[in-house]
Amino acid sequence: LAKTKPIKRFNSPLRKAAALFKELHANNGSKIIARSTTQDRMTKSAEYFLAGFFGLEWPTNVTLLLAIEDSTGVWNNSLAGYYNCNNSNNYRSAGGNNATIEWYETYLADATARLQKLAPGFGWTPKDSYDAQSLCAYETVAYGYSQFCGLFTYEEWQGYEYSIDIQFAGNNAFQSPTGRAVGIGYVQEVLARLQHHTIDSPIAQINVTLDNNTATFPLDQSLNFDFSHDTNIMSILTAFGFTQFAQFLPSDRIVPHELVVSHLEPFAARLDIEIINAPAPVKASRNNTDLYEEGKATKYIHFILNQRTIPLHRSFPDCEERDDGWCELDIFLAVQSKSFEISQYDWACNGDYEAVPYGEVTNGVPTQTSS
Structure with a gap:
């Protein structure tokens, strides 16, 4: 989750990247918290990435917080949400x-x-x-x-x-009855960061011990790094409600489709969430050199998956159609305020419902409702 400054123009992509990094990395001169899990490959992935990003002296810039990853489900962990969702690990x-x-x-x-x-x-x-x-x-x-x-x-x-x-x-994803539930804990953490509050009550996979303490769940970082699994990231996209990836894929033939795992979740997949603080509303069309409309400062949110924008209007009709794929942050937060309810977390993960044939589930939640 990255937060950027007001839009600026630079003479080259390299200069732009260097200037943006300098602004984001400042973090008021303090170390940032990055998060991964105790699984060996997850820990090493985080360490190697941070070494590439900050240099081999990365521990002087970052404290790497490791959430316990345990298949027993005893430890709450939004970065491996399936371990806190029983039905995601069985025939359902x-x-x-x-x-x-x-x-x-x-x-x-x-x-x-x-x-x-x-x-x-x-x-x-x-x-x-x-x-x-x-x-x-x-x-x-x-x-x-x-x-x-x-x-x-x-x-x-x-x-x-x-x-x-x-x-x-x-x-x-959307053809799984636990597709939304597995990723919803992380979605709630993103929303808490965006709204600058800790999480002080149990919800989904949230580790309240960590997320109710600004020492382990800081709210003022310019950069946040979270390291998760490919399947978990797919469920996070589902929990957010990116329905452009909800198309049913038949099991007897290949059809044109957008959920292509080699594009969405390859090895070393990266999901970036940017917050853009603009001094005025940014025009939806970029066909002219005048970027701004009349109005007050406006915040936008931008999702980038493996260096490709996910256009938010495709999945969220309340977001206007824009060339840049952004959505006004307030509108996006209003849409996401219903995401936990939509996920049916407790019923999806712990309910005693019947398994249904592949293709009958279409929205990432069970087809049967709790009684």
Whole structure:
């Protein structure tokens, strides 16, 4: 969550970035709090990022606060919200997994037959073919190359990408009954920061011990860094209500769609939330050199996912359509004031409701209401 100063113009992107960084990093000369979790890869991801951002002397600029990540759900942790949401870890939220199986049994039928001929006696299954594709992906990231990659055609790799999209849609996003609930704790933290207050009562995954203390949940930082998981970020987008990613993805064919995980949540995905303080209302159209309209100072919010703007009017009709994708902050906060209620957190995470087939859930909450 980044807060910027009034709009300024610079002669080059590099000069703009340097000037903006200098203003944001100042933080009144004090160290900032950054947050991650105790899971090893989460801790290291935070440390390496901070070293890249601040330099190897980053501990002189940042205190890294680690929330306990534990699968028992004993410790509240908005950065791994699924551990505080029982139904996100059982059959009720398995629609994405089920749909993925249906899909890879379709698109990998030819590959499975082809690979079976190369490995007689092995009993090659579509699941084995799918696992081989996953090995390609992970080995390529870890080692730079994998011999498994060449076993599949371009079309089969398109099928693999779509399988991940289906999985996220059904497990973590709008086709999951816990899609909103898993991310709603972090959304409440963002809203608290934006409205400059701590959180002093239990709600969703909030760790009240940490979030009710400005030493561990500061309200005046110019920069905030939070490190989370890819599936958790997907649920955060769902909890905010980014319905441009709510399209149903069928499990028998690839359709044009916007929830593409390799675009939204690749390795090292980054979601930036900027607050822009403008000295006057900024024109929605940028077709001329005159940026401002008549009026008083106005604050805007801007979401950037992997260096691409998420246009807020696409998901929130109360936000005007703008070239920059921004929304007036007051309007956005009014929209989000209903986000916790919409998430149905307690019922979604702890309710005894029936699982429904993939595709019946469309809004990230259970189709059945609590009695």
